[in-house]
Amino acid sequence: MPDLEARSPWSVHQGIHQVKISPPRLKVNSVIRVSGSKSLTNRALIIAAMAEGISRIEGILRSDDAYWCIESLRELGIDLAIEGDTAIVTGCGGKWPAPRGQLYVGAAGTVARFLPAALAAGQGEWTLTGSKRMSERPIEQLLMALTDQGAGLQYLNQEHAYPFVLQGNGLNGGNVQLAGNLSSQFVSGLLVAAPYANQPMTIHMQGVTVQREYVNMTIDMMRSFGVEAAEDLEQNIYHIPSGKYSACTIKLEPDISTCCYFWAMAALTEGYIRTEGIYADRTRQPDIEMLEVLERMGCTVVRGEDGAVEVHGTSQLRGGFELSMARWSDQTLTIAAMAPFADAPITMKDAAHIRHHECDRISAICTELRKLSIRVEEHADGLTVYPGHPEPALLDTYDDHRMAMALSLIGLKAEGITILDPGCISKTCPDYFSRLRELGAGIHFFA
Secondary structure (H helix, E strand, O other), rough: OOHHHHOOOOOOOOOOOOEEEEOOOOOOEEEEOOEEEEEHHHHHHHHHHHOOEEEEEEEEOHHHHHHHHHHHHHHHOOOEEEEEEEEEOOOOOOOOOOOOOEEEEOOOOHHHHHHHHHHOEEEEEEEOOOOOHHHHHHOOOHHHHHHHHHOOOEEEOOOOOOOOOEEEEEOEEEEEEHHHHHHHHOHHHHHHHHHHHOOOOOEEOOOOOOOOHHHHHHHHHHHHHHOOOEEEEEOEEEEEEOOOOOEEEEOEEEEEEHHHHHHHHHHHOOEEEEEOOOOOOOOOOOOHHHHHHHHHHOEEEEOOOEEEEEOOOOOOOOOOEEEEEEHHHHHHHHHHHHHHHHHEEEEEEEOOHHHOOOOOOHHHHHHHHHHOOEEEEOOOOEEEOOOOOOEEEEEEEOHHHHHHHHHHOOOOOOOOEEEOOHHHHHHOOOOOHHHHHHHEEEEEEEE
């Protein structure tokens, strides 16, 4: 069942229970620009709130996750104005103006993992709550690290999980041990808060850090606000100096994770999509790897020096290969939705951590593909999808935005595809179905 409490006033499709998707009658041929990166939006908002001075963040993503981040910062006393897709944030210099309060993070993983560390670096006591699913998602490693750093934590339900009361006493700094195998957001949360510790902090990562590119995105954002964190790849550690963020003006890059669905639309329909604002040769967003896979599947891809990416679809997608999704696991579901239309099986591996996202994404996508009579094999860290002809079916989205957007792609190629709870897309791309309709897809909503 959808967790409607986590839907924000920025969400769409209120009261809509199903959407039926039909293939476009004509080949897709369009130029689009998507909103700013969800990951970059919340990083920028929280760092700007901790900075000294007034920051201007252009190109924010107006989604559920961003809304709950903004509301939490306002509850903390931060002066934060929204003008279209621009946020103007008056920072507090690391001293939260409202030292007590109740903060709701919704289903936003970045807020749920970044905000506790930022609060622990300050002084005060706050109650943090989130969606039902957020109380089930892992956060133990981060909370244990914050406790070792001097934070006080009182759990209101289950130990090492949301909801809890956090007592901010400042961070000690020094050496921190942290596992990164479940989420890169743990280390990113510590990185964001670390400059305000009592002494320079060194984070020692234990084992492999999943989706390290998102950690690099955090370091880049910190640099934009004047703090230079150093990474030692050989030792698997991060050094963060003491200091304070300085306000800045920054324009956020479009969300490549969202672009992937529109590139996939071109691939599936033998169409053409040009996205703008993506410099493929220098972006940190790991989902840019989708372009190489589309080429492998037979599409033609043009990476322009002007920030444009063009994808030309093909009459027959190719399969017969294996992909490591370790770096760009958010697109595991996208590839799984495209795979039935390839000419040979496609295997996705190294994505065990996505079982702990908005839902168990590996189990969920396998279940829904089987409803379509598509042969699929589930593995501990991924799945193999075989070519087939999807049969009409009503599909569950599991209150997961990426399940909804991925499953919708099947309806661009096969008739009779209906998905439940289309409103869950508001977490990432509230206008997703409107855009599909503008691109020629048949979109029919049912209350």
